[in-house]
Amino acid sequence: MALAFSNTNKFLLNNQHILRSVLILSVRYKQRGHIADHLVEHHRKLPLSKVKTSATEDVSQVNDEKNQNVRTTPHDFKYVYPDFLPNPIPFLRDRILEKLERKDMFRRRQQIDIPEFYVGSVLAVTSADPYAPSRRNRFVGICIQREKHGLKHEFTLRNIVDGLGVEIVYELYNPTITRIEVLKLERRLDENLAYLRDAPPEYCTFPFDMEPVKLPPGSGVPLNTIQVPITSTHWQYKWERHDLKGVLLPPLPRSVRKAAERYSEPWRQWDIMRQYRTEIHDEDRDEIFEDIEKHKQDLAQYRIDSKENIKIIRTRQKAAGRKAILDDSQQTKHSNPPTSK
Template identity: 45%
Template structure:
């Protein structure tokens, strides 16, 4: 009786009763018909597979692009990560991304943004009405680069009077007057947050450091320094990230961690061993190559225009000096 009452559907003033058998039959029929509706003809599939025209060879925003441009775009993905589309699907919008890239390129017309990486020694000059001379300059090592687009930011760290100082700058902040690269180099990790739990010597950068020139076209040197961490307490449980840290001396982590804690850490790291084979998880945590190529090809084309404008300005300035 309860089953019959649960399957009672009231439509207007009429009462209809359906049995479990009828609902199952309807579901099976709908599944079979759905397969017929979604099936594609073999001729259409064969024509698509043998077609030489790719849907991504021409973008509605930047037009057609060549394989040479695509190969050039691969070089800029690590050099300028701020042009990478956001990873979150809910934050993706093609029109907004194009407009945002155009704003970023316009900002680069008035501010020269050099090539730099996490681990590079840098100096940033910021407009400050309360400082002497109307500007403030900070020198430090770049420990982080976060976010995408106009929200991209980088963090500089230095130790002054035995006190760790960190300043986060938004890369396209209009109050930034100058960005200098004092020593171009990379580190083994993409995030140097562990310098906060390391001795001050690893973060100390003198303000009067001389600029180390980097030859144009030469590979970027990699600093393979292994950082020794201070004794506990730490700001982060670094033993949980022991498999990902390349620039930290693992012995300094194991020596400060008890055997019981290490066993618990090993258990946490191996609770989901299947994740490294989860293709859908990898897909959700990455941006497809076509979208990446489109973003960086757009940047390359606009960047070439900026270089031509700067060359014309220098040519005119040189002529005026000679006159």
């Protein structure tokens, strides 16, 4: 047997060292819930373990050389059509009512184009207003919240007009709305941007003649990771307690920080049954999604039909008179000789 000293421990021979490590392994193996070191090391090196952010959002990183900070999110059905998702509280649900409401929503969507937009995107809404000189009212603003389910879905636009903050709550399916334009399509880090009320005015000021920002085709929805400072001395809500990501809070007194810590709910994001009660399950979602897909096909057909109708009307108007059309039709009848003799 060759006598060789190990590098790590000079008091042990090489094979003794191996024996000791084996012994440790066998002891550890019996410990409850123990995972072998090499397994842990393997998982530590995997790309999965490099993700440090929580799994609340599935955000894909765009590897562009120019803008590395731009993150995009997928066009998910849940986010594109939040108005189609019914109230998740089971005893408030009514399947037949939901179906009928969906039908009405589709009928409204035949009349105007309701584009895809999110909380954080800048919209321009034109609505009928009997008291305005041009019978039209166009309002531009950032969408700060979307609430309610189904046909009652509402969104709030905020802008600053002449130094005064103005918010208008629009019902999405209100028939007095004649046009909805998306001037800038993007998402923010939060689902509700009510904190813009306490932010400096430049963060929610948008010119009424703002030109629409165009996105390259096939791209995801850009996620704006801007952090808005809160400068107001009188806050509408206690923002420090709401776990907001897009907010830059001023230095707070110790008592307020302690209270926020006490009222924080870090367990909420892990409570899967609490979350289960506030979501629409897969079967219902699939049903809604099927309806939407069917509606898209119907809508395309409807557009084709309506275009053809317009063409027919135009040809009648352009013709010199009813007599000329009749003459044309008689000529065509005469020009087609009977084939069977």
